[in-house]
Amino acid sequence: MLGRLILCCALLCPAAPGMAAPRGxxxxxxxxxxxxxxLFYRTATGGWTGIDKDVVDELARRLDCKLDVSVDSRVRIWAGLANGxxxxxxxxxPLPEREKIGRFVPYMIDRNFVLLHRGLSARLNGMDSFLADPQYKIAVVKSYKHGRAYEAWLAKLREQGRVYETPDHLSMMRLFKLGRVDAVMVTPTSWYPLVKQEQLAGTYSVMDWAPRENMVSGLVLSRRSVDEATVERFRQAVKAMREDGTLRRIFERHTDADTAAQMVNF
Incomplete structure (x- = not known):
């Protein structure tokens, strides 16, 4: 009887999304x-806005897509991309291990910086000086990648128990504001609104300890659920948005003109 029930379920129930072939x-x-x-933040009225939202909205308009939108943690998102x-x-x-999960469509370039409490900037002039003194701790967002130089540095700090892993940027900045950590890892797109929201103006220094490590980022489309032809349509639409100035205008809407100019040169 149990065997018959299992067989009936297999025949009558639709396959799980993660098991389906990529669709066009x-x-x-x-x-x-x-x-x-x-990149993605709440407005004063409680809605969502940001660079990522504007990019996706414009792509949906150009490609005539209907999208089902959700908001989640980065860790759960990567798990969802992996299983379709x-x-x-x-x-x-894009990273080698992530290339196995999805296909990438870049639309911006960014860079990591270290945010220090202002009083420490005279004493800490690089990754080596921070690493040399065991009293200093740093917070990062869990699952974020920061480039080769910073990741090697963070790995050494993790071995000493000096890295706080937080679920999101807001949690990370609260630790910084409360003095639980001495530094945080940020990008220009992450620190501008957060510093303003957390009322940190004038209390921090921005340290550029890996000036040659720019990071290209963009859409990631699940290999389990999206076919290559659809990915190519997104690539061509992003290319057109870059060429006609739409991307730069989106970046300027949420950052300053100088940052926007740097972000579009991916």
């Missing part, structure tokens, strides 16, 4: 955002 088209693609400074329960996410950095 862009109707009802499941797009997952995560809160991250100027999420089709697209945003501002993702």
């Amino acid at each position: 088209g862009c109707d009802h693609l499941r797009v997952a955002f995560y809160e991250d400074g100027a 329960n999420i089709d697209i996410s945003v501002s993702a950095i």
Whole structure:
């Protein structure tokens, strides 16, 4: 009897999304955002806005896509992309292990900086000086990648128990504001709105300890659920948005003109 019930379920129930073959088209693609400074943040009225949202909205308009939108943590989003329960996410950095999960469509360039409490900037002039003194601690957002130089540095700090892993940027900045950590890892798109929101103006120094490590990021489309032809349509639409100035105008809407000019040169 149990065997018959299992067989009936297999015949009558639809396959789980993660088991389906990649599908074409862009109707009802499941797009997952995560809160991250100027990339995706709440407005004063409680709605969502940001660079990532504006980019996705413009792509949906150009490609005539209907999107199912959700907001989640970065860790759960990557799990959803891996099993095909999420089709697209945003501002993702291509890495070899991630290439197995999704195909990437870059739309911006960014860079990591270290935010220090202002009183420490005279004593700490680089990664080596921070590492040399065991009293100093740093906070990062869990699952974020920061480039080769910073990741090697953070790995040494983790071995000494000096890295706080937080679920999002807001939690990370609260630790910084409360003095629980001496530094945080930020990008220009993450620190501008957060510093303003947390009322930190004038209390920090921005340290550029890996000036040659720029990071290209953009859409990631799940290999389990989105076919290559659909990915190529997104690539061509992003290319057109860059060429006609739409991307730069989106970046300027949420940052300053200088930052926007740097972000578009990916």
